Amino acid sequence: MKLRLKRLPKKGETIVLCEIPSMLKICSVGYDSARSADIKKNASPYEQGELLFQYADETGCAPALRAELYMHSEEHPDWDMFSLSVPLRLYNAAEKDIFLRYDGVRLSYIFDGEEVNAEYPFGSLNEPVAPLYVAKEELCDFGVSLQDIETKLKSETLKKSISFYSPRGYNTWAGDVVNYYKDGVYYLLYFFDRHHHASRKLCGAHCMRLLTTRDFVHWIDHGQVTEVKEQWQTVGTGTMFFYKGKFYYCHGYHTGRMLPENRLGSAVLMKEYEKYGFTTAHSYEKFKEKGLFPNGANYAVSDDGIHFKEGGKQFHWAENPSIYEENGKLAMYCGFGTWEAEDIDGKWYLKDKNFPPSGANTDMKNTAECPSFFEWNGYRYLMMGWTGFWQTEKGGGAFIDTAISGYDVYDGLGVPMAVKTADNRAIIAGWLYGHGWGSLIVHRELLQFEDGRLGMRWLPECAPSPEKDDLIYGETMVKNGACFALEPRRSYYMEIEVLPEENGAVAVGFAGDGKPCRLLVDSGAKTAEINILDKAHVFDGERILPPHLLVPKLCGDALMVHQLADADIPCRAKNFCLANMRGVDKPYMLKIILHYEKKTDSVFVDAEIAGVRTLVSNRVGLNVNEISLYAEGAKIAFAAIYRSDG
Numbered sequence: 001m002k003l004r005l006k007r008l009p010k011k012g013e014t015i016v017l018c019e020i021p022s023m024l025k026i027c028s029v030g031y032d033s034a035r036s037a038d039i040k041k042n043a044s045p046y047e048q049g050e051l052l053f054q055y056a057d058e059t060g061c062a063p064a065l066r067a068e069l070y071m072h073s074e075e076h077p078d079w080d081m082f083s084l085s086v087p088l089r090l091y092n093a094a095e096k097d098i099f100l101r102y103d104g105v106r107l108s109y110i111f112d113g114e115e116v117n118a119e120y121p122f123g124s125l126n127e128p129v130a131p132l133y134v135a136k137e138e139l140c141d142f143g144v145s146l147q148d149i150e151t152k153l154k155s156e157t158l159k160k161s162i163s164f165y166s167p168r169g170y171n172t173w174a175g176d177v178v179n180y181y182k183d184g185v186y187y188l189l190y191f192f193d194r195h196h197h198a199s200r201k202l203c204g205a206h207c208m209r210l211l212t213t214r215d216f217v218h219w220i221d222h223g224q225v226t227e228v229k230e231q232w233q234t235v236g237t238g239t240m241f242f243y244k245g246k247f248y249y250c251h252g253y254h255t256g257r258m259l260p261e262n263r264l265g266s267a268v269l270m271k272e273y274e275k276y277g278f279t280t281a282h283s284y285e286k287f288k289e290k291g292l293f294p295n296g297a298n299y300a301v302s303d304d305g306i307h308f309k310e311g312g313k314q315f316h317w318a319e320n321p322s323i324y325e326e327n328g329k330l331a332m333y334c335g336f337g338t339w340e341a342e343d344i345d346g347k348w349y350l351k352d353k354n355f356p357p358s359g360a361n362t363d364m365k366n367t368a369e370c371p372s373f374f375e376w377n378g379y380r381y382l383m384m385g386w387t388g389f390w391q392t393e394k395g396g397g398a399f400i401d402t403a404i405s406g407y408d409v410y411d412g413l414g415v416p417m418a419v420k421t422a423d424n425r426a427i428i429a430g431w432l433y434g435h436g437w438g439s440l441i442v443h444r445e446l447l448q449f450e451d452g453r454l455g456m457r458w459l460p461e462c463a464p465s466p467e468k469d470d471l472i473y474g475e476t477m478v479k480n481g482a483c484f485a486l487e488p489r490r491s492y493y494m495e496i497e498v499l500p501e502e503n504g505a506v507a508v509g510f511a512g513d514g515k516p517c518r519l520l521v522d523s524g525a526k527t528a529e530i531n532i533l534d535k536a537h538v539f540d541g542e543r544i545l546p547p548h549l550l551v552p553k554l555c556g557d558a559l560m561v562h563q564l565a566d567a568d569i570p571c572r573a574k575n576f577c578l579a580n581m582r583g584v585d586k587p588y589m590l591k592i593i594l595h596y597e598k599k600t601d602s603v604f605v606d607a608e609i610a611g612v613r614t615l616v617s618n619r620v621g622l623n624v625n626e627i628s629l630y631a632e633g634a635k636i637a638f639a640a641i642y643r644s645d646g
Contacts, residue, residue: 196436335368
């Protein structure tokens with residue numbers, strides 16, 4: 001459908017522009033931004049992800065276009081309506097045509113040749129009970145066509161830092177990542193997400209997109225690697241690898257979110273394993289003949305690592321499979337153990353049913369999501385989920401849980417994955433939780449110390465390079481409690497030189513609109529944390545425990561961290577604490593990026609401490625206009641604050 005409005009709606013107005021009763025309704029709505037807090041409180045995560053109220057005009061009106069499709073399905077009778085909106089202050093349909101397209105899988109708005117929002121309904125459209133109604137007095141133009149409308153992917157070559165990356169669009173985010181390196185090219189696959197995992201009634205309906213770089217400075221977003229072509233599809237994470245002359249992206253399908261178990265292909269593979277002791281690849285066509293749909297482990301294949309074609313086969317029931325080439329074979333690590341095969345299509349044999357560990361069997365109660373393996377100078381490492389971290393002795397084979405001792409590398413990033421480069425660097429990538437499941441991508445570079453222990457620093461190619469012209473404050477021997485006023489809704493960069501005593505501590509407070517927070521580094525306890533700021537109790541106020549102490553305390557014997565979604569646990573990029581801090585018992589530099597994100601209208605705090613550890617936090621709802629510095633048993637020898645482009 002093509003629409004051109006005669007005017008934008010006023011505050012409080014709801015105008016029905018067209019309607020096919022019981023099937024479709026399109027309205028223009030003048031949302032009242034003064035009521036946004038109450039509305040958001042009662043809104044679903046999907047509705048919150050539409051980001052309508054952030055685009056209000058000077059009267060407090062947030063004009064939007066809203067479409068509703070009325071559906072039915074045997075599997076989900078309560079999924080009877082799917083909606084999609086766009087803010088009309090961004091996409092002014094009174095100045096240009098806006099198109100609403102539904103192709104049986106995707107409902108989307110197209111403005112100026114670009115898809116600007118999308119949802120993935122499930123089921124069949126209801127039959128209309130009356131003819132099409134069109135409010136001709138409200139529309140300059142209206143049309144219906146059965147022909148598809150051409151859209152263009154406005155892929156960008158990014159010439160600025162990849163730090164705090166999200167894809168092009170006003171409500172576009174990145175979720176779980178997969179990274180890979182080969183022949184001078186770094187590949188980063190990421191979940192493309194518009195509604196924080198809430199599309200298709202919280203089922204995600206994800207696809208994967210691909211970024212590449214050769215220098216970690218210039219990046220290209222190549223668009224989709226996987227597509228949502230069917231209503232049952234939503235992609236899970238996996239790994240990318242090169243094997244026998246081909247690039248592969250192995251991934252899961254979370255079809256069980258939409259369909260019952262008796263309609264999933266996994267049952268066929270499980271029976272095959274029970275009978276023969278292995279699994280092999282089964283084509284989608286064979287599943288279709290049996291009335292089944294693929295789920296679990298699948299793959300896409302490519303000749304160049306950029307353009308992928310779906311393999312059209314399921315080879316295992318694991319929904320988050322991680323596959324690596326090891327000793328000339330393929331090894332798959334997942335929540336169902338370690339498996340091995342000589343080819344992607346199988347035969348896949350179970351080698352170790354107890355590794356990698358997850359859930360109640362682990363001290364850190366980690367999930368089975370996204371196992372990330374890498375080897376570095378004779379040591380082997382495994383990251384898994386939000387909290388699990390293991391390493392071997394040098395040249396050893398047995399993995400030791402080092403997270404339970406506080407020697408993991410989690411710093412607030414969600415489900416991170418690591419990869420080695422040709423020049424023996426280890427690069428880590430993850431995403432920041434806080435606004436639901438989908439946010440910004442952040443990169444780190446790992447550092448290796450004695451006994452294989454790891455630290456992290458900002459990726460040097462992405463680290464700030466402040467100019468003298470951007471300096472707004474620069475002071476030596478800063479007094480305790482010193483405050484610096486800032487312009488809100490801007491990004492800033494700080495450098496602080498700390499001279500600690502034996503048990504000294506320093507803190508940086510951030511205050512403004514929203515809940516204030518403070519970053520505290522304690523040289524005596526060797527901890528660093530970000531938490532709520534209480535100016536009257538900066539150092540003796542409430543502190544939080546590091547994950548290796550807090551997670552076992554919060555989780556029951558049968559719980560995983562993943563099941564504590566509503567708890568303020570230290571792996572959600574909000575309040576977070578690091579243990580076993582290096583370098584803070586002697587003079588060190590504390591560097592902080594205060595990143596203002598327009599899409600969320602709030603800030604992210606990212607710190608590099610003593611050049612060997614990082615800490616990042618999503619401060620939802622906070623806009624900073626003041627920074628304060630505190631010291632106890634320590635001196636702040638120098639502090640500088642710079643304006644930043646973010």
